[in-house]
Amino acid sequence: MSPYLLIQLAALGLYLFLVAVNWSALPEPMAVHFDASGDPNGFMSQAWGAVGIPLMVWAMFFGLTVLGRDPGFFARMKRFSPSGWRAWAEFNTLMGLGLLTVSSMTVLYNVEAIPGEWIGYSVWIFLAFAFLAIYRLASVGR
Template identity: 45%
Template sequence: MSETAFEMFVSLVLLLGGLLALAFRKRRNPLIGFRVGYTYHSERAWEKVNTFAGVFSVVYSLFLLALAFYGVSRNIFTLGVVGFVIIQLFIGLWMAKREYELDELSEEAPEKPPATGKTEGASIKPYLLTQLGFLAFYLLLVALLWDRLPERIATHFNASSEPDGYSGRLWGVIGVPVLVWLLPLVLTLPAKEPAFFARANFYPRNLGAWCLFTTVLSCGLVSVFTLTLLYNVGIVPSNVISYGVYLFLALLVFAIYRLLTVGGDERV
């Protein structure tokens, strides 16, 4: 599949998703739409948020189609897609919480489901600061080693620890790592709002354990990017990256184990 065809495919998938969100904006369901605890609890929140999500997705998909026809690089297109995800996520969550609270204050509000008992959020500030510290350390290292980096750097390695994927210096050592680092950060934020998980198929029994899991994920990802950076300046051999990945996976398994076994009142 050519680069333009791939970009058009992604844009059309986004367009279809937006149309489906609009079609189901008045019918709560477990498959289609902006589905978080707030929208499950309130018909008003479901309709308002999914109307926004549908319209925004349709409009943004047309923008992405225009980029694809114009022939922008995949890096620029990817940044556009990431921008869509971040904007829709944050605005959608803000709208969902706001509409849910307005619904609760309304005299005409429907009867709410019984409380689950999980009403207090976790203190996420230490975890967020730790994750920010990981990124700051990595970016400091990038700044110190920038002049030693080649214009094209290795960004992917096969099972034999041999590089088989390359990228430009700016995108490879800053663009991709920062975008990937955002994933665990965004996953940490819902721990402050337990209603985000309410009525979801997965609800962590201990929100502190959830934050530990996302922080370990952040640490592992930054560690792998750091080893890749050191490889590209000739400080470490490529097989060290493989060892780093194995260690990261082991720590991640431990964090998942704690997530699944720790009790709701236990300290992490």
């Protein structure tokens, strides 16, 4: 199994452990969206906010990493090389890790372990890594 898939699975395991440990302390409904100042402005049930939505989005990135190993997946991209696949896998791994980091911060906010501003900081850090990963993906093969 590729190290990218292992990293993504390990991150999911850590996130689900965090959710399980804090499940009884999560409010119903829980805050899942925040404005720029860190104040919650969107709410969802525990099941969807802590597990359902993060798991579905994580599965998309994991699935795209798995599909990227199939040569037919990039059949139209003639220049997609092994280094291109690595960049693709890195991109999806970073996106999955970023999602789980922000989701972890949301869980910690809802159990009153961190202030809302921290979620804003984590989103900005996630966006910085996302742009770096997009740049790397776009520059492969040049």
